[in-house]
Structure formats: C-alpha cells, structure tokens
Amino acid sequence: MSMGSYDEAEHERRERKNSEVDANFDDERAEHDGQVEYEGGESAEELLDQFKRIQS
Numbered sequence: 001m002s003m004g005s006y007d008e009a010e011h012e013r014r015e016r017k018n019s020e021v022d023a024n025f026d027d028e029r030a031e032h033d034g035q036v037e038y039e040g041g042e043s044a045e046e047l048l049d050q051f052k053r054i055q056s
Contacts, residue, residue, distance in 0.1 A: 042050075
C-alpha cells in the first residue's frame with residue numbers, strides 16, 4: 001500500500017475506538033483539609049495607592 005492510500009480497516013478501527021466511552025474513572029471530588037488566612041481591612045483607596053507604589 002502506498003502513502004495516502006485509503007485503508008478501510010484502519011478507518012473502521014479508528015471509528016470504533018473514537019465511539020467508545022471510558023466510564024472507568026473516579027467521579028468523586030477530592031476533599032482538602034487546611035486553612036486559609038488573609039489580611040484585610042484596607043480600603044479601596046489604600047489598595048490603589050499601594051498598587052501605584054508597586055508599579056513605580
């Protein structure tokens with residue numbers, strides 16, 4: 001068979017492979033334990049001023 005020739009068996013094999021659905025995967029969400037900390041309380045103006053200082 002030369003390059004570019006039509007291979008019907010290969011075409012059918014790929015069609016079968018692409019039409020299969022693999023449902024053998026874990027569909028549960030992972031649980032994560034930990035803590036999140038953040039500092040807050042700054043006003044929007046204070047945050048904008050800090051941003052401008054960082055940019056310059």
